[in-house]
Amino acid sequence: MTALRPEREDSYGEQPYASHGGAPHAGRGAGRHAGRRGDPPTAPMPAITDRQPGAQPPADDETMALRVADLRSGGPLSEPQRASVASSAAPATGGAPGGRAARRKAAKRRGGRHGGTREEPPAPPAEPGRPLSRVEARRQERLRRPGPAVVASRAIGEVFITTGVLMLLFVTYQLWWTNVRAHAQAGKETHQLQDDWASGKRSPGVFEPGQGFAILHIPKLDVVAPIAEGVSNKKVLDKGMVGHYGEGSLKTAMPDARTGNFGLAAHRNTHGEPFRYINRLTPGDAVVVETQDDYFVYKVTSTLPVTPPSNTSVLDPIPKDSGFTEPGRYITLTTCTPEFTSKYRLIVWGKMVQERPRSKGKPDALIE
Incomplete structure (x- = not known):
């Protein structure tokens, strides 16, 4: 302990220097040294009667401590001794030279008792399994809310998100599912017609709205679709079938008529879209109408790319803008344009070039 070091160090028998070169007190150290038990006897230290100016004590920690204590008591100090005393005293002041004011400034910079507010340490996390207090529970509830x-x-x-999902489902329904369902319904109707014709259940005559009576073939577009009476969306067109203009003011002739215009309509997009690519038809392409008794073969003659929906003259016996100038046996295909809209109509005309009984087999247009 530091408080005990001066008393213990005096027991080694070493005599302190005299303040003015006087004789050392020889008996003090020797008496104490001799009186201690367990210490080996030692010869008394020679007295130091004179000290040379500037003499340095030996570099011993214990000896230095004794001499520093004695020199502080009033002896003269040399320059090296003053430096030693200053260096030993610096740690006692906390390493902040300059007196009390300097120490206060250093304490303020460190955030001490008089140097501003200290940051509160963060609250320790709640221990697992420890129930929360009411304040903590309310705070966490506010943070979660x-x-x-x-x-x-x-x-x-x-x-x-909901609107986007609904729109995606609607588009999927229109562009994919309606086609799947319409193709199935149209295919079923086509097979039913063929079976009825083979069994003789149907005969030519007047047909009910929505009733199938013929099959349309467009070899270039690989189209095979049943033809039903009427152009109702619900009864005919939405089922993937081709509708015949046979009602009201838009009534047109049947294929077996001696003269007239056989008018047809179908979807260009969705619901089976039988007329999706009729814009690709060119003059000379074949269009075949198959009935219970005959094949009627038409050749495409002209096309009207865009016309208003109100232009019903395209269904006249001698269609306007078709190029026909006299009565004949014609066919007119109508559908919406541009694609995925119903703003305008696309028209394709053809002229009958062959009538062939079914008993004689398929015409060449269906065999090629």
């Missing part, structure tokens, strides 16, 4: 802006943004986002 979303604000009004978050709630509003979530609601708007859910509305957009």
